[in-house]
Amino acid sequence: MNPILQLKHIRKSYNIGTSIETEILHGIDIELSSGSFSALTGPSGSGKSTLLNIIGLLEPPTSGELIIAGQSTQNIGDDQLTKLRGLNIGFVFQFHHLLPAFNALENVMMPSIIHRHLERQAAEKRAQQLLGAVGLAQALYKKPNELSGGMQQRVAIARALMLNPPLVLADEPTGNLDTHSADEIFKLLEHINQTEGISFLIVTHDMQLARRCGQGFHLVDGQLTQSF
């Protein structure tokens, strides 16, 4: 299968040009095929979130090349980058990062509203379907603060799927949940991967969950190795 994502010699340093410049990623190469379900593990502070943010085009690498859905992200402007991100990548974070002023339905619709992707009614219908699929058909009009941690994370997952992106990046999506909820969320992600063919790259501390993935990457000392 053709790759949804290719990283070539990605390096990332902070405080570039200062006396305390530190390189966190020392040249990362990965290739994710579309429809894959991968885990990214590594000790805390090893740069997992940084790598995910680079893949998600939220921050630029110091050097190296990134190709998403066949398009290189070198030398493209911020607006194009933003657009590429919005249309190709869904995010799920450790903290749900829902908008507190909007209810579940509106939060899920938000990517479509931002990108003027669907007509309002069509967007609402899709958001309802997605919330139904993550088991929240009864909570459409609840605000984030009226939902439990697991439910919030489900809303965030539904939101990540709104524009049907080929790749979803999840940064410790279960890190904040109890074992049972974590298992439920993980099952949901697996299910979406299998039914929708969306690729997932999931950062997790939990080795048991990681082993349920199709492939695993391990990040230590700024170097990436494929563990299985």
Add this chain to the structure above:
Amino acid sequence: MSLAFEWLLAIRFLKEGRMQSWLILAGVTGGVAIIIFLTQLINQLQGTIIDRVLSSQAHIVMRPAEEAVLRFDQADTLTAALIQQRGQRLRSIDQWESFAQLARTTPGIKAVSPLATGPVFARNNLASKSVVLMGIVPEDYLNVVNMNRYLVKGRFDIGSEQTVIGTELAKDLGVNLGDRIQVVSESGVVQNLTIVGLFDINNKDLNKRWVFTQLRLAQSLLNIPGGVSSIDLTVHDLFGAKLLAQRLSKQTGLLVESWMETNSGLLNALSNQTVTNNLIRVFVVIIVALGIASVLVVSVVQKQKEIGILRAMGATQQQVLRIFLMQGAIFGSLGSLMGVSLAFALLTLFASIYKAPNGSIMFTAQLDPNLVVMASIVALLVGILAALLPARRAARMDPVQAIRS
């Protein structure tokens, strides 16, 4: 381009910061109301004052070249001038018809009225008073000063041996409508006149002194046959009077003065008032702008995380910029809408409280559409400009920073 996303976020953010939003909206409303109220008040009162001053005065007066002392706005000066000139022949404009014709054909001139005026005595068997004879062509004079407005009795339709005098003079002489008085010229010529009208021009001195007759009669009594002592003009554009006067002066060689020069003290006072009002306006605009800007700066800091999330989901910098510019625009437009309403309420209240001593209306509550439109545009622009800095700050925020925290 649809701005649905920007609107949705702008409005939701405003609703979230309800307290701040209401406070700044109240600020903008108050600012717009103050500006409209003050401007409307000052414009209308100034209008009333100018109207009162000019209603019994020509806008422009053309006089013989050397006769600089004679001024009609101050009766005392007038008397002094008349006393000074006693004994000499009154100065007059001799080919006045050609000057009047020139004035009539000058664009911007509304009406032209020749006037032969000079000192005479008015008497009956009871008393004798020093007065000013006003020889006029009634239909022309009415176009310059609408005497019908001031007529208390009778009509301003003066025949060859008829006169219209002021109420004070009538009281002094103990005469009334239909009675006869005598006018005695300096050379001793006596003329009988029948009173066909009494006026009250809101000026005690003029009510005592003005005695209207036909132009021709005055010319012979004042010994200026065929001449006039002045040509009175009205103009279409009040504040263009000075320029027109200068032009006519150059063309005719006569002494031509506009109301703006004869009332320079009043004009100064009015323009000082306008300057003060403008200063107030500028300060109000600055305060409102600072208020909007500070509320939005706080809002941007509070919404840091949300902005980061939106950016992560693909909102562009321009979209974020517009969200905050719109908030400024909403403050501006909503505030101006409410401000206009508040100003109207204040004007209505003011109009009902402040009345002239005789109970007549001094002031009516009305909104000048131009002023309303201008104020609204300014409020909208100020809102957007005040939002510019906070909005740029929001747009430049690093999404990663917001998400990591």
